[in-house]
Amino acid sequence: MPQVRLVGENVEQGIYDIKEALAIAQEQGLDLVEINSKADPPVCRVIDYSKFKYEQKKRQKELKAKAQKTVVKEIRFGPNTDDHDFNFKLKHAESFLKEGSKVRAYVQFVGRAIVFKERGEEILNKFIEKLDEYGKVEQAPQMEGKKMIVTIAPKSKK
Numbered sequence: 001m002p003q004v005r006l007v008g009e010n011v012e013q014g015i016y017d018i019k020e021a022l023a024i025a026q027e028q029g030l031d032l033v034e035i036n037s038k039a040d041p042p043v044c045r046v047i048d049y050s051k052f053k054y055e056q057k058k059r060q061k062e063l064k065a066k067a068q069k070t071v072v073k074e075i076r077f078g079p080n081t082d083d084h085d086f087n088f089k090l091k092h093a094e095s096f097l098k099e100g101s102k103v104r105a106y107v108q109f110v111g112r113a114i115v116f117k118e119r120g121e122e123i124l125n126k127f128i129e130k131l132d133e134y135g136k137v138e139q140a141p142q143m144e145g146k147k148m149i150v151t152i153a154p155k156s157k158k
Contacts, residue, residue, distance in 0.1 A: 008046040071101040079116040097134040097154040106149040120148045
């Protein structure tokens with residue numbers, strides 16, 4: 001007859017036949033749950049399984065709530081953005097990176113402005129260069145449809 005090692009509260013720990021272990025669990029109105037099947041003999045615990053599952057789910061929920069959510073802030077440029085606007089948007093990007101948000105900057109090409117792709121790339125490269133001390137480039141400038149996009153993640157605090 002197969003045997004199991006029984007552990008848990010309100011149970012005399014030891015090695016029992018499976019039928020005997022099940023009888024002990026039923027006597028207490030609880031469930032016999034296999035904890036470690038690789039052990040010799042397998043380890044089982046007498047617990048309230050539904051309560052165990054509920055507490056496990058609750059712990060998972062708490063861990064998920066504590067996990068940090070990443071926020072992505074977007075900054076939009078045109079291919080003809082002048083220095084004043086650029087600096088204004090640069091200051092916003094700095095503050096976003098300082099607070100721990102990612103920044104996605106893009107140059108929107110409208111109509112025939114698409115022929116000025118190199119101007120858009122210049123703007124984004126200048127943007128990356130100015131934000132070097134606050135963040136690192138996660139995704140280099142690349143075209144997606146009529147937008148040239150770059151993603152910058154905040155540098156980790158030391």
